[in-house]
Amino acid sequence: QVQLVESGGGLVQAGASLRLSCAGSGRTFSSDCMGWFRQAPGKERELVAAISWNTYLTKYQDSVKGRFTISRDNAKNTVYLQMNRLKPEDTAVYYCAASSRRNLGISVPDYNYWGQGTQVTVSS
Numbered sequence: 144q145v146q147l148v149e150s151g152g153g154l155v156q157a158g159a160s161l162r163l164s165c166a167g168s169g170r171t172f173s174s175d176c177m178g179w180f181r182q183a184p185g186k187e188r189e190l191v192a193a194i195s196w197n198t199y200l201t202k203y204q205d206s207v208k209g210r211f212t213i214s215r216d217n218a219k220n221t222v223y224l225q226m227n228r229l230k231p232e233d234t235a236v237y238y239c240a241a242s243s244r245r246n247l248g249i250s251v252p253d254y255n256y257w258g259q260g261t262q263v264t265v266s267s
Contacts, residue, residue, distance in 0.1 A: 145169035145256055147239045152261030157231055159265075163224040165239030165258055173217035176242040178254060179224045181235035181263075188238065192224060193247045202247050206232070229265045236260040 151163040163179065178193040192213035193202045201213055207226075215222040222239060239258040242248035 147172075147241060147256055147258035149237065149239050149258045149261040152237060152263045154264045154266065155229055157229060157265055157267050159229050160225070160227045161229065161263060163226065163237055163239075163261060163263075165222045165224075167220040167222075167241065167256075171217075172220055172222075172241045172256075174243075174245070176244055176246065176248045176253075177213075177215055177222040178240045178242065178248055179213060179222075180238045180240060180251070181233075182238070182260075183235040186235075188251055190249055191237070193249065194222065195247055196245060200247050202249060226263070229263075231265045231267045233263060234265050235263060237263050 146168045149165050174196050179191045180188050181191050182188040191204050194213045210228045212225040238260045240254035241256040242254045
């Protein structure tokens, strides 16, 4: 069974940091583009960051540039999202996703596999 399992979410104060992890199992994701999405209540799911299979390419939502960093460890079949200087508007459920396309996926339909999500809540 192919799975992506997120961890590392939680409740923090504004200005704090969190590191999300996403561990894959059931297949190797080393050739996939990997992405982090988030969805706040009443809003559409949006791309936060994406990273190509070889780490050469990354893409970030404008609102997180300079604060969030996506990385991956293909040997561990894991992707990470380091989130610094968190803001209340970062509050959402964060989802990890994998895309079989080699280039960067930038929208929900580009991704084939999804995790269950982890809640991030930032208090002011």
